Amino acid sequence: MRLTPGTGSDIDLGRVDLFDLSLYTSGDPHAIWDVMRRKAPLHHQVLPDGREFWSVTRYDDVCRVLGDHREFTSERGTVVTHLGVDDVAGGKLLTSTDPPRHTAVRRAIGSRLTARAVASWEDRIRQAIVRFLEPAGDGGTFDLAEQALLLPAIVTGPILGIPERDWDELVQLTAMVTAPSDPHFQHGSEAATLAISHHELVTYVTEWVKRRRVAGGEDGSLLDHLMSVRVGDTLLTDEEIALDGYSILLGANVTTPHTVAGTVHALIERPEQFAKAQADLSLVPNLAEEGLRWSSAACNFMRYAVDDVRIGGGTIPARGAVVAWIGSANRDESQFTDPHTFDITRGNAKRQIAFGFGPHFCIGAPLARLTLRIFFEELLQRFGSIDLAGEPQHLRSYFIAGMTHLPIVAQNRKTP
Incomplete structure (x- = not known):
């Protein structure tokens, strides 16, 4: 999606289709969200097939939907690609x-x-990121968005216990889950892409568990740790381990690459911000927070109302689907001054909710923050300049805001 808004002066909310994928690939959802926050903080849409959902776009309302499981349950599904069909893994899958x-x-x-x-x-993460950035320093074109898809696997693969030979396949499968309509990842229809990727990922973790049980002992990995997790006095079943492993793989692989690409793109478009960060590396943690706010890679999450709920000046009926638009909340002018300005010195950037909010706040947020800090420390110290080498291409997804291509040319920083 474009990350800066249009005027919004001619937007008719009655005709807005939030399931129109072109809105996110070449359109401007921020202009629409701006109008929704002002005029329709609770927005209702009925799809041509009869499915319907309500949307909340204001920061406080998004936090309420994501934060109160007594009013808004996760157990019927949490992503809009499953709208209208209850999640068969509800009550088992962590998310x-x-x-x-x-x-x-x-x-x-x-x-x-x-x-x-x-x-x-x-230290291990820094070494991995240094290796990742080395090819970008030869003066040739480096497609950051495409290469960054592998970055979480490079960083977290050893932590999770995933062998390097499997990284490419798992990255492809997790991309299929989150962007099943993007031509880069689609295999057949959207439904077929989702079914294939879900099956392959769950099967991968299931087979991993079987091999570990045969091997015995512990390897210290996060997936291995799942095998010893108890709920009360009961160990997780193999199915629950497989589903939770699937959830961890998705979380590890999905948002960080798009936050990296979106933040680098913002720095390229604003060289004064790049120079400011380069001159003072103590700004890097805040740069990461502003990048998370700006990119909002997990664009939304879905919940279902348990009972009738008054919110945003209207009512969501019991069992109604509600989509909480994180990308909009992170640009809410009631929370962030000049929200469409990318500012690495923003005083309250850490109030962003790119990691979600409430019980389902991203469990891997500390690792993601560490990875982003190290990435930008190394980027700023290594490169004197970064320029676009072609037109960015945006992900065709209404769930994940990101890029499939961001060709750049970087020049190594001259040492004194």
Whole structure:
């Protein structure tokens, strides 16, 4: 999507189709979201096939929908690609489970992903990122968006226990899950792409678990840790391990590449911001937060109302689907001054909710923040300039805001 808004003066919300994929590949959803926040903070849409959903676009309303599982359940599905069909993994898949079960599983997994725990991986992650950036420094064209798809696997593969030979395939499969209509990843219809990728990912983790049980012992990986997780006195079943492993793989591979590409693109378009960060590396953590706010790679999440709920000046009926637009909330002018300005010195950038909000706040956020900080530290110290070498191409997805191509030319920084 374009990351800066149009005027919005001629937008008719009655005719807006938030399921129109062209809106995200070449259109301007921010102009529409701006109008929705002002005029229709609770927006209702009925699709041609009869499915319907409500949208919230204001920061406070998005946080309420994502934060209160008693009003808005995750157990019927959380992504818009499943609208109208209850998630068969509800109550088992971590992302489609409400507290208290969600809390118990999350606590056991999250103990391995705290800021203190991931800090011990900093040197390993930095070495991986240095290797990743080396090809960009030869003065040739480097497609950052395309290459960055592999970045989370390079960083988290060893942590998860995934062998390098499987990284490419798993990255492709997770992209198919999140952008099943994008021609780069589509295999047949959207439904077929989703079915194939879901099946292959769950099968991969299932087979991984079987091999680990045969091998015995522990390898210290995060997936291995899942095999010892208990909910109460009961170990997770192999099916639950496979589903939660699938969820972790998706979370690890999906958003970081698009945050990297979106933030680098913003810096290229604003060389004064690039220079400011380069002159003061202490700004890098805030640069990462602003990049997360600006890119909002996880564009939205879906919930279902448990009962009739008053919100945004209207009512969502019981069992109604509601889409919480994170990309809009992160540009809410009531929370962020000049929200369509990319500013690495923004004082409240960390209020962004790119990692979600509430019980389902991204469990891998500490690792993602560490990865982004190291990435931009290395980028700024290594390159004196970065320029576009072609037109960016945006992901064809209404769930993930990102790029499939961002060709750049980088010049190594001259040392004194």
